[in-house]
Amino acid sequence: MTMLEHRPTSPVPGWLPGATAPRTDPAPLLPDPSPVRMLGTDELKDQDPALLLDLYRRLVVGRRYNQQATTLTKQGRLAVYPSSTGQEACEVAAATVLRPGDWLFPSYRDTLAVVGRGVDPLEALTLLRGNAHTxxxxxxxxTAPLCTPLATQAPHAVxxxxxxRLAGDxxxxxxxxxxxxxxxxxxxxxxxxxxxxxxxxxxxxxNNGYAISVPLAKQSAAPTxxxxxxxxxxxxxxxxxxxVVAVHQVLAEAMExxxxxxxPTLVEALTYRLEAHTNADDATRYRGSDEVTAWQEHDPLVLMERRLRAMDLLDDxxxxxxxxxxxTLAARMRAEFHAEPVLDPMSLFQHVYAHPTPQLLEQQHQLAAELAAEAER
Structure with a gap:
């Protein structure tokens, strides 16, 4: 008798002879055969004009936000900034499909989505300024803290x-x-x-094509x-x-x-970061200017403005x-980041544990003593 015949039942239909029905039909799970698009299609005219104009406005503000944050790094006001220029459609759509009670789990490049969620720009950039963890x-x-380690926020979201859901929320x-x-x-x-x-x-x-300098082809052989x-x-x-309209629609459907x-749903958005990985990255070492120029023709802000003007929804x-x-947002960012931050070293011990450990309390008392001694000098 073979080992297979020793098994009295099968947890997976179709595994044993005579059981042919698959456990799950994969067909409904397969992704769209081609990327969903709305701009330039007849479906766009069925969208709410107010929504379209709101998405456009958010793209304009988002582009300026990225530009100003990048400038702040050059001035030394931010330690580092991972720009989402070129990816604003994803950031904007993510912020707008969330209800007030929903949760956002962003990565380090998603400050624009965090600000779009309603978080103050200065507070959203605190981590990248180097002043606090969040x-x-x-x-x-x-909104969970900006996550620097790759994908560690994903299990937290689950x-x-x-x-x-268990709590009925x-x-x-x-x-x-x-x-x-x-x-x-x-x-x-x-x-x-x-x-x-x-x-x-x-x-x-x-999916902006690169994990810093590693192209997608060297990361995955999956069709998408x-x-x-x-x-x-x-x-x-x-x-x-x-x-931006297509991303908003697909995300809204997945959220519903x-x-x-x-x-759950896994949404892959094909996009491109027009700027370097961060201000510390030299993108010319791994991608050519022709590639960047080609993607500039698919700039999400340009695409949206062009379409809205063609529909007579957007005027000067x-x-x-x-x-x-x-x-106005950029001016506010400049003014607030010009002021030197007031930092409290004792805040390091806040929000670490609900009940501080003996080791943490010992470190806290030691730092307090050192600060007191320094103040007496």
């Missing part, structure tokens, strides 16, 4: 979403990451548990990153990440599916209002 209250803002968690994050173990663990638990969570992968969803038993979606018990006055709002 500058805002995650519980009050329903855990929170699952816990909220109608929360959806949206976790954002780049294509490099999909190569991390935390990403795979998060997707696996999200699908097994049917957790109300959406994963947004902003969205195809990775099928192996875990969840829906995959593929969208043009520079089409999660909210109504339909389970409305565009000027958006630009004015952007300049």
């Amino acid at each position: 500058g805002y209250d995650p519980l009050a803002t329903r 855990g929170l979403a699952h816990a909220a 109608p929360v959806v968690a949206l976790a954002m990451m780049g294509d490099g994050g999909t190569s991390e173990g935390d990403f795979h663990e998060a997707l696996n548990f999200a699908a097994v638990l049917n957790a109300p969570v959406v994963f947004l992968v902003q 990153l969205a195809h990775k969803a099928v192996g875990y038993g969840m829906r995959g979606r593929l969208v043009d990440g520079n089409d 599916q999660a909210r109504t018990g339909g389970g 006055a409305t565009a000027a209002e958006a630009s004015e709002a952007a300049e």
